[in-house]
Amino acid sequence: MQKILICICLIAFAVSGAADDSDSLIDYIDRQGDKYDALAMDLWDYAELGYLETKSSERLQKTLAAEGFEIQSGVANIPTAFVASYGEGEPVIAILAEFDALPGISQAAIPTRQLVEGKKNGHACGHHLFGAGSVAAAVGVRHWMEQNDIAGTVRLYGTPAEEGGSGKVYLVRAGLFEDVDTVLHWHPSDRNSANAETTLANRSARFKFTGIASHAAAAPERGRSALDGVEAMNYMVNMLREHIPQASRIHYVITQGGEAPNVVPDYAEVYYYVRHPDAATLKTIWERVINTANAAALGTGTQVAFEVMHGNHSVLPNERLARQMHANLTRIGGVQYNEQERNFAQILSESFSVGNFVGMEKEVMKFEIRQGMGSTDVGDISWVVPTVGLRTSTWVPGTAPHSWQAIAAGGTSIGTKGMRVAAKVLALTARDLMLDAELRAAGRQEFESRRGENFEYKALLGDREPPLDYRLL
DSSP, X not given: OHHHHHHHHHHHHHHHHHHHHHHHHHHHHHHTHHHHHXXXXXXXXXXXXXXXXXXXXXXXXXXXXXXXXXXXXSGXXXXXXXXXXXXXXXXXXXXXEOOOOBTTXXXXXXXXXXXXXXXXXXXXXXXXXXXXXXXXXXHHHHHHHHHHTOOEEEEEEEOOOHHHHOHHXXXXXXXXXXXXXXXXXXEEESSOBOOEEEOOEXXXXXXXXXXXXXXXXXXXXXXXXXXXXXXXXXXXXXXXXXXXXXXXXXXXXXXXXXXXXXXXXXEEEEEEEEEESSHHHHHHHXXXXXXXXXXXXXXXXXXXXXXXXXXXXXXXXXXXXXXXXXXXXXXXXXXXXXXXXXXXXXXXXXXXSSOOOTTGGGOOOOOOEEEOSOOOXXXXXXXXXXXXXXXXXXXXXXXOTTSHHHHHHHTXXXXXXXXXXXXXXXXXXXXXHHHOHHXXXXXXXXXXXXXXXXXXXXXXXXXXXXXXXTTXX
């Protein structure tokens, strides 16, 4: 009987110790919350575009270096990319951090539409929160490891240019994830969820038409309009939409089309994105888009060349790891607004066409396996190492990504409260993976099963170098 009581006490002590140990990790992030809120707001203010995030990258690196992380800067031939490591040996648990903004969209941190004078860019996808929240999680794990004498490595990857630049793909190509056991990531959202979710594979290119300039009235017969080439291509692609798989997505913008109506333009450019859940199917659709470009050039007497700008694989989901992350998200719970935040949210909701969903920020969505319709360069990482992610309510429920409403909420405590939820869930999941070899093995087994025995990773953007000037073109 005495032996049984001793065993029960030891088990109770172990369970209690584990709980205290995870509680201390959560408490650390809470105590340091103001520091990381300020970090996020600095990045929100910088609003730097892809591959140009000099101040944002330096700010994140300095924060990590001050916490004892070893920093490798300028990895994969990208000046703003970095890897920060703490600890040594296995397991190696990685956390991703993004920090690029979007061009052509500006907004003040208020609930009604107001541009910021002199500011053309904005964090309409919340990557300032992504970067700061992931750093908060990594630092929290670092202190937990030190306090509990935990072996292994926590590693944060500073990944630039997610928005159309495929920054992570170049890190994958450089072999920077080869020794990683599991990768964790998150993304700002208007909901709290940790689903086993996939995305669309994506490829983009700039199609550049050249023609012959001439006076559009006095000598039109001598001109060959590059804009005609662009418009002919667009017309054929829009007819093509009817005859491609339902889950496909194609979108474009004309980036250059001429300067004056009475001059036949000798140069015009159109920028295309093509998406599909399956990379092999995407390639077949891509070839058909290329054919429309060549046909348009032939029919208009112009020349066309194209430059692939980026390409992302779909995310390979991992249900086992996602269920663990979902359990941690459920433990932490959603976001609780104070009166000021609730008033902000109610006013902002008046600008939505979809209705008022204020209150859903408190909820954690039911776990599911689903097909997302966006694209991300996290996908490429997920095909080389087991990867899992979550979303938290950093935006007012009902907010669309890439909107002024996302920038507005992301510049307030509404955004940073959601960021803190993400940081805690990332930290708890990293802790679980550090301590539980069976969890890591189960994630690896599912990863290998979904990927298939004969899978060979090939980047959809080919062997091109990072387009460091793609936001300057």
